[in-house]
Amino acid sequence: MREKGVSALSTRKLADRIGYTSGTIYQVFQNRDDLVEQMNTETLRMLYAHCHAHMAEGSVQHRLRALADAFVSFAKTHPREWDAIINYPFAPEYQATPAYLSEIQRLLDLLCEAVSELYGPDQADRRLRDARLLWNGLYGIFALAIAGRLSQERSLNDAVDDLIDLYLAART
Amino acid sequence: MREKGVSALSTRKLADRIGYTSGTIYQVFQNRDDLVEQMNTETLRMLYAHCHAHMAEGSVQHRLRALADAFVSFAKTHPREWDAIINYPFAPEYQATPAYLSEIQRLLDLLCEAVSELYGPDQADRRLRDARLLWNGLYGIFALAIAGRLSQERSLNDAVDDLIDLYLAART
DNA sequence: TCATTAATTAATCACTGCTCAATATATCCT
DNA sequence: AGGATATATTGAGCAGTGATTAATTAATGA
Numbered sequence: 001m002r003e004k005g006v007s008a009l010s011t012r013k014l015a016d017r018i019g020y021t022s023g024t025i026y027q028v029f030q031n032r033d034d035l036v037e038q039m040n041t042e043t044l045r046m047l048y049a050h051c052h053a054h055m056a057e058g059s060v061q062h063r064l065r066a067l068a069d070a071f072v073s074f075a076k077t078h079p080r081e082w083d084a085i086i087n088y089p090f091a092p093e094y095q096a097t098p099a100y101l102s103e104i105q106r107l108l109d110l111l112c113e114a115v116s117e118l119y120g121p122d123q124a125d126r127r128l129r130d131a132r133l134l135w136n137g138l139y140g141i142f143a144l145a146i147a148g149r150l151s152q153e154r155s156l157n158d159a160v161d162d163l164i165d166l167y168l169a170a171r172t
Numbered sequence: 173m174r175e176k177g178v179s180a181l182s183t184r185k186l187a188d189r190i191g192y193t194s195g196t197i198y199q200v201f202q203n204r205d206d207l208v209e210q211m212n213t214e215t216l217r218m219l220y221a222h223c224h225a226h227m228a229e230g231s232v233q234h235r236l237r238a239l240a241d242a243f244v245s246f247a248k249t250h251p252r253e254w255d256a257i258i259n260y261p262f263a264p265e266y267q268a269t270p271a272y273l274s275e276i277q278r279l280l281d282l283l284c285e286a287v288s289e290l291y292g293p294d295q296a297d298r299r300l301r302d303a304r305l306l307w308n309g310l311y312g313i314f315a316l317a318i319a320g321r322l323s324q325e326r327s328l329n330d331a332v333d334d335l336i337d338l339y340l341a342a343r344t
Numbered sequence: 345t346c347a348t349t350a351a352t353t354a355a356t357c358a359c360t361g362c363t364c365a366a367t368a369t370a371t372c373c374t
Numbered sequence: 375a376g377g378a379t380a381t382a383t384t385g386a387g388c389a390g391t392g393a394t395t396a397a398t399t400a401a402t403g404a
Contacts, residue, residue, distance in 0.1 A: 005264050010360065021384050023363080032361065086315070089179050089261050096320070133334050140312025143258070148268070162305050170342035182391065193353050195394080204392065 006036060006084040033094050036084060043081040044103035050074045051110055061168055063114040068138070068160050075142055075156070086143045108135060118171055130171070137163045178208060178256040205266050208256060215253040216275035222246045223282055233340055235286040240310070240332050247314055247328070258315045280307060290343055302343070309335045 001009040011022040011032065029035040051074070056066035075082045111131035112124075119126050141159045173181040183194040183204065201207040223246070228238035247254045283303035284296075291298050313331045 007261050007264070011362080012360080022361085023385075024383060026362065027382075087259065087261055089259055090319070091179070092177050129334060132331070133338055136312040136316060136331060136335070137309045138312070139316055140308040140310070143315050144308060144311055147262070159304070159308060162301060163308070166305055166342045167338065170338045183393085184391080194392085195354080196352060198393065199351075 001039070001084065002080050005080050006088045009036075011035075033090050036088050037090070037094075037097060037100055039081075040085045040088070041097070041100045041103055043078065043085060044100070044107065046078070046081075047071070047074050048103065048106050048110070051107070055110070055113075060115055060117055060172065064134075064164055064168070067110065067114050068164050071138055071142075072156060072160055075145075079146065082142060083146050086139075086146055108132065111135060115171070130167070134163070134167060137167075173211070173256065174252050177252050178260045181208075183207075205262050208260050209262070209266075209269060209272055211253075212257045212260070213269070213272045213275055215250065215257060216272070216279065218250070218253075219243070219246050220275065220278050220282070223279070227282070227285075232287055232289055232344065236306075236336055236340070239282065239286050240336050243310060243314075244328060244332055247317075251318065254314060255318050258311075258318055280304065283307060287343070302339070306335070306339060309339075 011025045014035075015022045015025055025035070029038065051067060051070040054066055054070035054073075056063050108128065108131045111134050112127040115130050115134075116127055118130075138160065141156065141163065145156045145159070183197045186207075187194045187197055197207065201210065223239060223242040226238055226242035226245075228235050280300065280303045283306050284299040287302050287306075288299055290302075310332065313328065313335065317328045317331070
């Protein structure tokens with residue numbers, strides 16, 4: 001997957017690499033969707049650790065930009081892993097697992113924390129709304145960037161900067 | 173595709189439906205990616221027509237909300253088509269065609285038009301930046317919504333409203 | 345009419361996800 | 375120890391996929 005993208009990851013090739021047979025994969029994972037989601041969950045865990053390590057102190061501006069930078073640098077160093085999160089075609093009926101959802105929640109919490117000084121301690125709902133807003137925006141940017149459909153002249157960094165600027169202009 | 177999603181669309185099944193054989197499909201389209209992208213281009217054309225028909229006059233607020241509503245209503249009435257645009261796993265080397273890119277550009281132009289009164293006639297670059305900002309945000313929301321990974325309690329409409337509110341708060 | 349061109353098929357290749365009977369390996373109990 | 379039980383692993387196989395191409399059929403124009 002890291003070499004050629006999720007779409008090139010087949011159970012047989014994976015099994016070959018680890019000295020097994022495809023059947024064994026299905027003893028460990030329910031199906032391919034399950035396998036990919038567990039990888040994605042692991043990727044989110046890594047992203048969280050990366051962001052956590054790059055958390056800054058200080059103003060909202062400073063903290064948000066540091067967080068956004070951490071997102072961008074992670075996405076750039078793990079393009080295939082991001083691609084799997086954003087573009088892997090899960091079966092329509094596939095539901096995200098609690099483990100996956102809780103990783104997403106941890107990332108949202110990080111965003112909540114970054115913007116927390118804008119709100120009082122009793123305004124958790126507003127922090128969460130803002131966190132979701134930023135998450136949606138970042139997700140869109142990364143999705144378009146990975147698909148190569150972000151306009152050429154404007155880089156990933158610029159798009160993220162514009163989003164953070166917009167947010168700060170609205171809230172400060 | 174409209175019945176079961178792009179992932180269920182195979183050349184053989186498609187050919188069967190129209191009374192042909194899969195080989196003939198490859199006389200008309202280069203490959204599956206080409207076929208899907210031509211469908212996606214057509215979907216964007218329909219989206220443009222839909223949005224164009226729902227364009228409102230008046231304040232930026234009014235115009236933007238009307239446009240956002242048009243997006244949402246189209247996405248809700250054409251979920252499978254949207255899914256194809258957002259989630260179909262094109263080959264990594266696949267480049268978007270000029271026809272596809274020009275449809276995207278037309279939609280961006282619509283967004284530019286909606287926010288035009290915020291800027292002077294010589295500030296096309298700023299209008300385009302804002303249009304991209306909104307497009308990225310909407311794209312992220314729809315991508316998450318279709319994946320069923322937008323938080324349950326908050327609907328698609330709310331997420332879009334929050335985005336528009338944020339934009340208006342920043343720019344007005 | 346009939347040669348030329350275009351459209352269509354059917355067979356085929358190399359894959360894929362997934363299942364499951366059969367086999368091999370490890371573990372436990374006497 | 376060795377027999378019985380449980381676990382791990384395989385390999386063959388099914389039904390499907392995208393894509394190619396020689397052979398066939400249909401349409402065209404002089």
